[in-house]
Amino acid sequence: MDSILVVNAGSSSVKFQVFAVECEGRLRRTIKGQIDGIGSRPRLRANGAGGDPMADRAYPIEAVGDVPAAMEIAGAWLRNEVRIQPLAVGHRVVHGGPDFERPVLVDHGVVARLERFVALAPLHQPHNLAPIRSILAGFPAVPQVACFDTAFHRTHGPLADHYAIPHQLHAEGVRRYGFHGLSYEYISRSLPQIAPAIAKRRVIVAHLGSGASMCAMKEGLSVESTMGFTALDGLPMGTRPGQLDPGVVLYLISEKGMTAAKVQDFLYRDCGLKGLSGVSNDMRELEASTDPQAKLAVDYFTYRIGLNAGMLAAALQGLDAFVFTAGIGENSSGIRVRVAERLGWLGVALDAAANDRHSRLISAKSSLVPVYVIPTDEELMIAQHTLSLLMGGQSPNPRNERVS
Numbered sequence: 001m002d003s004i005l006v007v008n009a010g011s012s013s014v015k016f017q018v019f020a021v022e023c024e025g026r027l028r029r030t031i032k033g034q035i036d037g038i039g040s041r042p043r044l045r046a047n048g049a050g051g052d053p054m055a056d057r058a059y060p061i062e063a064v065g066d067v068p069a070a071m072e073i074a075g076a077w078l079r080n081e082v083r084i085q086p087l088a089v090g091h092r093v094v095h096g097g098p099d100f101e102r103p104v105l106v107d108h109g110v111v112a113r114l115e116r117f118v119a120l121a122p123l124h125q126p127h128n129l130a131p132i133r134s135i136l137a138g139f140p141a142v143p144q145v146a147c148f149d150t151a152f153h154r155t156h157g158p159l160a161d162h163y164a165i166p167h168q169l170h171a172e173g174v175r176r177y178g179f180h181g182l183s184y185e186y187i188s189r190s191l192p193q194i195a196p197a198i199a200k201r202r203v204i205v206a207h208l209g210s211g212a213s214m215c216a217m218k219e220g221l222s223v224e225s226t227m228g229f230t231a232l233d234g235l236p237m238g239t240r241p242g243q244l245d246p247g248v249v250l251y252l253i254s255e256k257g258m259t260a261a262k263v264q265d266f267l268y269r270d271c272g273l274k275g276l277s278g279v280s281n282d283m284r285e286l287e288a289s290t291d292p293q294a295k296l297a298v299d300y301f302t303y304r305i306g307l308n309a310g311m312l313a314a315a316l317q318g319l320d321a322f323v324f325t326a327g328i329g330e331n332s333s334g335i336r337v338r339v340a341e342r343l344g345w346l347g348v349a350l351d352a353a354a355n356d357r358h359s360r361l362i363s364a365k366s367s368l369v370p371v372y373v374i375p376t377d378e379e380l381m382i383a384q385h386t387l388s389l390l391m392g393g394q395s396p397n398p399r400n401e402r403v404s
């Protein structure tokens, strides 16, 4: 059976999914797996499409010390035990910089260009590129496709793309890129089938997971985002602060004696819901907690979503639909209620029963703005891009392709 392998590699885990290529290029997910605990307590787990367990095994720490070693183990399991020889491999790559506005077939030259963006995403880009390099070395004949979290936002105009800093820095790549682009692209492609009347209109999509951001879309394209140069800006997240006065960073350096590496670690790992609550970075625990700091963290999260929605509505000059997606957006009816209350001034009103049922359309009939819950699928997006590039075309314009 022909298949596409999708790889999403981070610092401590390599997640992978396998999609069977069926007639007319339809894709069917067959395996979902990951190796996590890289460098600490490595473990391979994989399930079939229906959740049936296929593998669950622990490895000694020295066997899986880094991402390439994890990729090797996952690859050997797929080849030797599941007998998968993928037609191509699609990778999630966080940063495409200013150059890459769509997915691209990877060769050594592309890898070299993507290495330049390591400085723009030091915690993610090196881990995203590591399995690409391993596969290029070990299986040079297997086509690989890089799909970028930034690419969907390259439609931003100059006002959304700039900071008010000297032009030279913008030319060097210090820009407001925006992230979670594969998720937004999936939603953009899904909307014409789910809600054709509003798909081309002014839509705010809230991707609320352990990373969180919002995107303003017009005509199905991104016009503004809450994230910027890195995935730190905008909404508060599980462990990242979201919007922060740069003066706070100066204070940490000058008054607390923190090095750049310490500040980086602090901003990516110790802030956000975790830092503010002192309880957890997991929204489920915060919602269940009676701790006043946990309550403050949840209030802050929904308050900032409301503020940022106002900003995006201003960018769009109005609002025709609001979409919730990702872990919190898809699963927490309580957070959706609080966000909707904050958006009441824009004419948003929820249907409580539909919201509790996690229905697709959760707004009340009286709501001036329809509100949807649409589960995202970044891996399917990557598989579709990979297949399209494999078939020889450029990855098609999002406006022309159906999500299957």
Ligand code: ADP
Pocket: 208, 209, 210, 211, 238, 281, 282, 283, 284, 287, 326, 327, 328, 331, 332
């Ligand atoms: P990522 O892909 O960025 O790791 P996800 O989109 O999977 O994140 O979202 C993970 C987050 O979703 C978790 O940290 C958890 O806080 C939240 N989450 C998942 N299920 C629920 C739920 N039922 N209620 C509230 N929050 C939830």
